Amino acid sequence: MTVSVAEENYTSTRNACKLCSPLGACLVLRGIEGCIPLIHGSQGCSTYIRRYGISHFREPLDIASSNFVESTAIFGGRENLFTALDNVTRSYKPEAIGITSTCLAETIGEDVPMYLRQYLASREKGGRDTKGLAPVLFYASTPSYKGTHMDGFHEAILAAVSALAGFGERVPVKTDRINLVSNFVSAEDLRELHSILQSFGVPYTLLPDYSESLDGGTWETYQKLPEGGTKIADIGRMGEAAGTVYLGIPPGKKDAGKWLEENCGVPLFRRELPIGIENNDAFFSSLSEISGKPVPDLWERQRSRLIDAYIDGHKYVNGKRAVIYGEEDFVAALAAFLDEIGVVPVIAATGASNPGFKAHIQGALKNTRRDVEILDDADFVTILAHARELAPDFILGHSKGLYLSRELGIPLIRCGFPVHDRIGGQRILHLGYRGTLNLFDLICNSLMEAKQNQFDKGYTYL
Ligand code: SF4
Structure with a gap:
């Protein structure tokens, strides 16, 4: 097999297939009632994350920042963090503030847990102007150069649970x-x-x-x-x-x-x-x-309906070849699902650097194990180079795959995060028997549409 672009010795990521670590943390923090995310670092980081979240969810997404400037990068961000905590407490009156770090804060070695102990001691002594409000504070360390949005996501869950559950x-x-x-x-x-x-x-x-x-x-x-x-x-x-x-x-x-x-x-x-x-x-x-x-009957009936749909749509999907990419867990679940319906996931890729990814995907595959290229630490240039050689029929993943779809001339079926170029990304159902059925219908209909478009006259029976 010739994979010219991927074999060149690039050290940079080109068109990344992963997102920033505090972005994942912020999503968790916005999923806790009365909690506001506070990013310890530069304004630009929180603006990027807000922009990303808003264009997928189409909802306001407030994310506070301790607003690093040049001097903060040199002398440290303790005072900025204290000021940010005071301001956020006064203006949002939150039940909790989840603090998450940025690349810059991590690079200069900010000791945020120590800062928080100092802040809480000062608050207890009445030394903060927070009008008697005392939100719970917890911290997730999220250096983006060491991980992806999924590392930040899991880290924020751990931070919230270890701070709040059972103490x-x-x-x-x-x-x-x-x-x-x-x-x-x-x-x-x-x-x-x-x-x-x-x-x-x-x-x-x-x-x-x-x-x-x-x-x-x-x-x-x-x-x-x-x-x-x-x-x-x-x-x-x-x-x-x-x-x-x-x-x-x-x-x-x-x-x-x-x-x-x-x-x-x-x-x-x-x-x-x-x-x-x-x-x-x-x-x-x-x-x-x-x-x-x-298990309630309701789900047994949905399971049965899903199997019926698999039977109905089998002739449209069996033997088709797909490119899938995104978060490790999501790709593993998609791989298992595609394997189950007779689609070969010819490429299963993630932007995360994860030595366990290959075994994870292989474990998910029962029928097509030998035909799958499993790529971790991959960017979209690498995925495209591999995909050109493998003749896929469709792409299943988030909006960043548009570039692959255009280059390869095959449909992109949007799912996961982010979906920036369509309405309703936040309403795509992936999970459960119903979610699987939704994905199955989307795949069948995309393949049928692609086939229909190949003919001038169009066939209404397919
Ligand atoms: S500098 Fe780091 S934390 Fe900030 S947006 Fe970029 S990757 Fe995310």
Whole structure:
């Protein structure tokens, strides 16, 4: 095989297939009720993240900044952080402030945990002008040069849980409560997860939950902190749950699921994103095991409907070849789903540098293992170079794949994050049997449309 561009010795990333680490953290923080993200670093970082989030969710997304300037980079950002905390507390009156770091703050070695201890001591002594308000503060270290938005996402969940759930004490398991730690999914996916959890009839904590805060209705007056999000009190109860279902595999050694298991004795059920029948079956059976309740009939009927759709659409998808890319967990779930419906994911790529990615994808594939190019630390130039040799039929991924679609002349089926060039990215349903059905229909219809467009006369039966 000739892969000319990819084999050239580039040291730079060209057209990155990953996003910035604090971006992932900010999404988590906007998924906690009454919480405001505060980026410790330059204005530009928070502006970029706001811009990115707004163009996908089409909602306001306030992200505060400690506003580094040249002198801060030299003398440190402690005073900027203190001022930012005071200002944010006064103007937003939040229940919590989640602080996340930028590349610059990490590069100059800012000791944010120490700053926060000093700030809290000063606040306790009445030394801050915060009008008696005392939001909870917690911190996620998110150096973007060491990871992607997914590292920031998982780190922020860990920061919130370790600050708010059980306060590190061992709490005996004594309820039928379910913890569900979602992944970087759409607002519609979160609403689907709520429906699934509610159907089991037990209390639960879904974290994070930006289903309303980043996809709400209209307002009479501007809300600085939109309604919705995981309640802080519910995060506080995560230590007393009967089990945690953690969707996806965090790249770091620590994560909130492990933290809850080690500190509060909450059993951990690590599951792939529920896309495809097999992943959904595993997900639903974990919920059933934790809650002690059978899977409600409603989902059995949806499962059956999905299998029926697989049968109906099989002739359109079987043997087709796809390029998939994005977050490691998302790509692994898509790979398993495509494998299940007879599509060969000829390229499974992520921008994350993750030595475990290859094994993760191979583990997801039952039928097409030998035909798949698995690329980690990949950019879109590399993906394109490989794709040119592999004759794919379609691309499944976020809007940044438009460039591949144009070059290869094949359809891009938009899913994941970000979807900047269409309306409704936040309402794409990927998860559950219904989400899988949605993706299946999208793929079938895209392939049928591409075929239809090949003929002058067009056929209405395909
Ligand atoms: S400098 Fe770092 S933290 Fe800031 S936007 Fe760029 S990648 Fe993100």
